[in-house]
Amino acid sequence: MTWQAKLGWTAVTVLGAVAFGVVALTRGEPVNAAWLVVAALCIYLVAYRFYALYIANTVLGVDARRVTPAVRHNDGLDYVPTNRYVLFGHHFAAIAGAGPLVGPVLAAQLGYLPGTLWILVGAVFAGCVQDFTVLFLSTRRDGRSLGDMIRAEMGPVAGLVALIGVALIMVILLAVLALVVVKALVGSPWGFFTVACTVPIALIMGLYSRFIRPGRIGEMSAIGAVLLLLALLYGKTVSESPALAWYFDLSGEQLALVIIGYGFVASVLPVWLLLAPRDYLSTFLKIGVITLLAISIVILRPELQMPAVTRFIDGTGPVWSGSLFPFLFITIACGAVSGFHSLIASGTTPKMLENENQACLIGYGGMLVESFVAIMAMIGATVIHPGVYFAMNSPAGLIGTDAVHAAQVISNWGFLVTPDTLTQIAHDVGEATVLSRAGGAPTLAVGMASILSGVFGGNALMGIWYHFAILFEALFILTTVDAGTRVLRFMIQDMVGAVIPAFRQTESWTNNLVGSGLAVAAWGWFLYQGVIDPLGGINTLWPLFGISNQMLAGVALTLCTVVLFKMKRQRLAWVTIVPTLWLLVCTLTAGLEKLLSAKPSISFLAHAQVFGDALAAGKVLAPARTVEQMSRIVLNDYIDAGLCVLFIVVVVVVAAYGLVDIKRALSNPRVTTVEMDAAGAMAGDD
Amino acid sequence: MTEVSGRLRLVCDGVVRTARLMVGVPDYQTYVAHRQANHPDQAIMSYEAFFRERQQARYAFTKGRFRGCC
Numbered sequence: 197m198t199w200q201a202k203l204g205w206t207a208v209t210v211l212g213a214v215a216f217g218v219v220a221l222t223r224g225e226p227v228n229a230a231w232l233v234v235a236a237l238c239i240y241l242v243a244y245r246f247y248a249l250y251i252a253n254t255v256l257g258v259d260a261r262r263v264t265p266a267v268r269h270n271d272g273l274d275y276v277p278t279n280r281y282v283l284f285g286h287h288f289a290a291i292a293g294a295g296p297l298v299g300p301v302l303a304a305q306l307g308y309l310p311g312t313l314w315i316l317v318g319a320v321f322a323g324c325v326q327d328f329t330v331l332f333l334s335t336r337r338d339g340r341s342l343g344d345m346i347r348a349e350m351g352p353v354a355g356l357v358a359l360i361g362v363a364l365i366m367v368i369l370l371a372v373l374a375l376v377v378v379k380a381l382v383g384s385p386w387g388f389f390t391v392a393c394t395v396p397i398a399l400i401m402g403l404y405s406r407f408i409r410p411g412r413i414g415e416m417s418a419i420g421a422v423l424l425l426l427a428l429l430y431g432k433t434v435s436e437s438p439a440l441a442w443y444f445d446l447s448g449e450q451l452a453l454v455i456i457g458y459g460f461v462a463s464v465l466p467v468w469l470l471l472a473p474r475d476y477l478s479t480f481l482k483i484g485v486i487t488l489l490a491i492s493i494v495i496l497r498p499e500l501q502m503p504a505v506t507r508f509i510d511g512t513g514p515v516w517s518g519s520l521f522p523f524l525f526i527t528i529a530c531g532a533v534s535g536f537h538s539l540i541a542s543g544t545t546p547k548m549l550e551n552e553n554q555a556c557l558i559g560y561g562g563m564l565v566e567s568f569v570a571i572m573a574m575i576g577a578t579v580i581h582p583g584v585y586f587a588m589n590s591p592a593g594l595i596g597t598d599a600v601h602a603a604q605v606i607s608n609w610g611f612l613v614t615p616d617t618l619t620q621i622a623h624d625v626g627e628a629t630v631l632s633r634a635g636g637a638p639t640l641a642v643g644m645a646s647i648l649s650g651v652f653g654g655n656a657l658m659g660i661w662y663h664f665a666i667l668f669e670a671l672f673i674l675t676t677v678d679a680g681t682r683v684l685r686f687m688i689q690d691m692v693g694a695v696i697p698a699f700r701q702t703e704s705w706t707n708n709l710v711g712s713g714l715a716v717a718a719w720g721w722f723l724y725q726g727v728i729d730p731l732g733g734i735n736t737l738w739p740l741f742g743i744s745n746q747m748l749a750g751v752a753l754t755l756c757t758v759v760l761f762k763m764k765r766q767r768l769a770w771v772t773i774v775p776t777l778w779l780l781v782c783t784l785t786a787g788l789e790k791l792l793s794a795k796p797s798i799s800f801l802a803h804a805q806v807f808g809d810a811l812a813a814g815k816v817l818a819p820a821r822t823v824e825q826m827s828r829i830v831l832n833d834y835i836d837a838g839l840c841v842l843f844i845v846v847v848v849v850v851a852a853y854g855l856v857d858i859k860r861a862l863s864n865p866r867v868t869t870v871e872m873d874a875a876g877a878m879a880g881d882d
Numbered sequence: 883m884t885e886v887s888g889r890l891r892l893v894c895d896g897v898v899r900t901a902r903l904m905v906g907v908p909d910y911q912t913y914v915a916h917r918q919a920n921h922p923d924q925a926i927m928s929y930e931a932f933f934r935e936r937q938q939a940r941y942a943f944t945k946g947r948f949r950g951c952c
Contacts, residue, residue, distance in 0.1 A: 411933030
């Protein structure tokens with residue numbers, strides 16, 4: 197390193213440390229979001245320049261002369277050596293989803309600092325390491341998927357267990373994401389009208405690109421974007437006309453059924469008609485909005501209204517229950533480390549790497565950008581008035597349903613807010629009320645609307661920006677829901693097909709309908725339970741989703757660790773061992789607390805017991821109103837507990853296999869992992 | 883001047899290719915060049931056929947293609 201470079205990196209480090217000091221140590225007065233952005237960017241730069249390169253060159257031993265699958269199998273379609281920046285865009289678009297937007301918003305109940313710390317530390321030492329290592333391993337193994345690699349390196353049982361785990365996680369993911377959309381659209385004619393319009397718009401785009409101008413992605417997306425904008429503007433008219441608004445003012449149950457029906461239809465129909473055009477629209481919108489938000493935050497430099505740390509770090513918060521450890525880490529989920537990325541990093545990306553030495557930029561760098569998206573979500577949630585934040589995210593059982601009562605309760609928590617503030621913000625964004633709009637998306641939409649309208653259009657456009665933000669979130673969540681339903685359908689067909697081979701035929705309409713029906717029923721059941729859950733479903737489902745996602749990351753990192761031992765690089769394996777252990781400790785603690793804690797607010801079983809005992813005594817406990825609701829709560833608790841047990845079993849089995857494999861690798865003096873060698877054959881003796 | 887506009891065109895080209903690959907459609911020219919160089923005796927898909935093939939492939943859950951992340 198030249199002395200200029202040394203000087204430069206010292207400056208970056210000092211700047212980052214100063215900015216971080218301001219963020220971490222300021223108390224009692226608002227901190228400017230710019231400090232948070234500067235601190236994050238400096239930490240990312242230093243982490244990338246030093247830690248990521250250390251992992252690449254020393255730990256993994258990236259070899260630029262090795263032939264990648266893209267070159268070996270080049271077919272111009274799946275396997276194409278691709279420019280690294282183009283591939284970076286592809287990879288980032290594939291990993292970016294709703295997780296890093298929702299998780300930080302929910303975590304903001306502890307203040308901005310705890311969540312921010314984990315988003316930064318978690319990404320640098322866990323999330324990025326996982327994405328990068330899995331991408332590297334898959335590239336060395338001809339672009340194999342995570343499931344295949346676990347089977348090859350850790351045996352068929354571990355592979356099967358991991359695969360079942362992925363299917364279960366998929367179910368919970370789809371249910372919780374759909375629930376976020378339902379929560380955002382309940383009683384919001386403007387929001388539901390705009391989101392509903394995306395279906396006919398997608399059909400128009402699909403037909404256009406199929407028959408009128410085949411394959412013209414730019415044209416069809418432009419048409420879609422214009423129509424979307426018109427729908428957004430007309431939505432205001434719809435919401436202001438009672439006759440029209442009536443059609444789009446749906447209850448939670450109705451919305452759940454609509455989304456379940458939609459998921460089924462989207463999974464059954466040919467992809468070019470509905471799924472693909474929506475996917476294009478949501479992908480471009482997603483990337484566009486993330487860029488726009490970043491630019492707006494830099495221009496506006498808003499102040500964070502939320503304190504650095506709130507009193508709720510003691511675990512009594514209204515948004516989600518549980519203490520900081522382990523539930524903060526479970527709640528943040530994707531913005532710091534996401535198990536799902538291991539599926540993407542072993543999917544299409546490794547088949548397009550030009551050179552092994554680019555895995556660092558794409559794997560590690562891609563996750564750094566994802567982490568920055570989470571930081572922006574944290575900023576979005578904390579620039580709004582803390583009183584508004586708690587009014588939007590606390591269940592009606594705690595704050596009631598009118599602004600006066602809500603303001604009183606929240607002020608008593610120490611976040612002074614007037615009823616006027618709460619009604620004014622609802623008026624500004626064009627909604628009847630903002631109380632108890634849980635799920636993260638509406639809160640983020642208010643935060644984004646206040647940032648974006650601060651730069652473009654002022655207060656007058658607040659309503660438009662709010663619904664634009666809701667549309668943006670709902671659009672790409674629903675795209676995940678329908679693409680995910682298809683994936684789940686294929687997984688189910690594959691698993692059932694192991695017993696009934698005819699069910700594997702994906703072209704058969706019977707299989708299509710039955711498979712789609714099963715897939716939709718699986719997540720739809722949890723969605724519907726979440727919607728009618730008198731306790732607010734997010735409270736129940738989000739921790740389950742967080743646990744499952746972090747457990748998948750634990751499984752992926754276990755594979756990475758095992759392979760490092762098999763490569764005889766065990767002395768450097770702490771790089772993956774540390775995050776693996778942390779994730780195992782976090783998720784197992786959270787999972788066990790969800791089962792065994794004595795507090796009914798945390799444990800499914802304790803909760804089931806309270807309600808079961810009351811039921812046996814013939815009593816009805818609030819928030820349930822009937823005996824039927826009581827027994828439903830008890831049943832749901834047992835099913836959620838069962839799911840929790842399954843997740844724990846998956847991660848414990850894989851970890852146990854990991855330990856056995858590590859021991860075996862240590863007792864063998866030779867390299868035992870199976871990689872592609874230069875000649876294109878699988879090498880190694882295992 | 884020409885150097886600047888040339889570079890600008892390169893950037894635009896990169897942005898377009900990135901946007902296309904984001905939705906699962908790789909570069910068509912690269913595909914054609916690859917087929918011409920390596921399989922000159924075989925038919926080359928038209929852009930429309932290529933687009934349809936790629937669109938279908940993006941949502942087929944095989945060969946480790948996995949869609950729908952959080």
